[in-house]
Amino acid sequence: xxxxxxxxxxxxIIGAAAGALSAYLGWNKSGEPFDTRKFVSGxxxxxxxxxxxxxxxxxxxxxxxxxxxxxxSYVVMVLAIIGVDAVRTSITGAIRNAREDKEVEKKPxxx
Numbered sequence: 001x002x003x004x005x006x007x008x009x010x011x012x013i014i015g016a017a018a019g020a021l022s023a024y025l026g027w028n029k030s031g032e033p034f035d036t037r038k039f040v041s042g043x044x045x046x047x048x049x050x051x052x053x054x055x056x057x058x059x060x061x062x063x064x065x066x067x068x069x070x071x072x073s074y075v076v077m078v079l080a081i082i083g084v085d086a087v088r089t090s091i092t093g094a095i096r097n098a099r100e101d102k103e104v105e106k107k108p109x110x111x
Contacts, residue, residue, distance in 0.1 A: 016043060
């Protein structure tokens with residue numbers, strides 16, 4: 001139903017949109033001031049995940065029986081990308097926290 005090149009373009013677009021949505025939701029939840037670096041990081045993660053998901057599921061996009069099956073594939077793709085971005089955010093947060101803990105342990109106590 002969808003040509004390979006068109007599927008990759010759709011993956012790029014859906015990935016960018018889902019990454020932006022995930023970054024927005026994370027920023028909105030945090031209550032922190034807007035940080036462009038974090039937003040762009042979510043956007044790039046979404047684009048990469050979108051292309052990977054399309055590459056892994058090209059056959060599913062090409063053999064979708066009708067528009068409903070294709071729409072369901074796109075919705076699953078958006079949810080998968082948001083999940084990938086959430087996992088990436090959790091991992092980077094855990095690494096940052098571990099690094100901060102090590103820095104606190106190394107700091108000599110003031111007497």
